[in-house]
Amino acid sequence: MSSPDPRSGRDTHQSFVDWDELSGLDRVVAIQQAGMNVLRVETRDNREIRITAWFDRHVGRYVAEFEKRTTIASGGQQLRVWAQTPAYAKCVADDLVSCLEAAVLEVDRPVF
Numbered sequence: 001m002s003s004p005d006p007r008s009g010r011d012t013h014q015s016f017v018d019w020d021e022l023s024g025l026d027r028v029v030a031i032q033q034a035g036m037n038v039l040r041v042e043t044r045d046n047r048e049i050r051i052t053a054w055f056d057r058h059v060g061r062y063v064a065e066f067e068k069r070t071t072i073a074s075g076g077q078q079l080r081v082w083a084q085t086p087a088y089a090k091c092v093a094d095d096l097v098s099c100l101e102a103a104v105l106e107v108d109r110p111v112f
Contacts, residue, residue, distance in 0.1 A: 019031065025104070025105075025108045026108055027044050027045065027107075027108050027110070028041055028042070028043055028044075028108050029042050029043060029044055030042040031104065034050075036096070037052060037053045037054070037055075037062075037096060037100070038050065038051070038052050038053075039051045039100055039103070039104065041104060041107050043107065043108075047068065047069075047107075047111070048068065048069035049066055049067065049069075049085075049088075049107050050066070050067040050068075050069070050082055051064055051065070051066060051100060051103040051104065051107070052064070052065045052067075053065075053096055053099040053100050053103065055096075060094075061092050061093060061094055061099075062092065062093050062094070062095065062096050062098075062099035063090065063091070063092050063099070064088075064091040064092075064099050064102065064103035064106075065084070066084070066087070066088045066106075067083060067084050067085060068082070068083060068085040068087070069081070069082060070082075070083050087111050088103070088106045088107060088111075089106055091103045091106055
């Protein structure tokens with residue numbers, strides 16, 4: 001596949017992941033694309049991770065930011081929110097697709 005959304009046909013990047021079948025991934029069970037630069041990833045161990053690839057104009061590269069879905073208590077209610085997580089290594093790439101792919105591969109590894 002050439003991009004996180006293979007139907008886009010916008011990029012000729014060679015991918016190591018089959019984005020439709022998720023072959024090549026051990027822990028990722030679902031990927032939803034929420035925008036051109038945002039993915040929501042679900043794993044076998046029930047992690048929900050949102051990946052946003054930002055273009056850093058200062059360095060001219062894309063940088064991935066990771067957020068995990070978590071539950072917090074507020075006013076006696078349980079709220080599900082996205083919170084930044086340092087659990088994943090920084091992913092930087094020259095193009096958007098490479099950045100998102102590197103980030104998904106990072107989420108696919110075990111977290112201790």
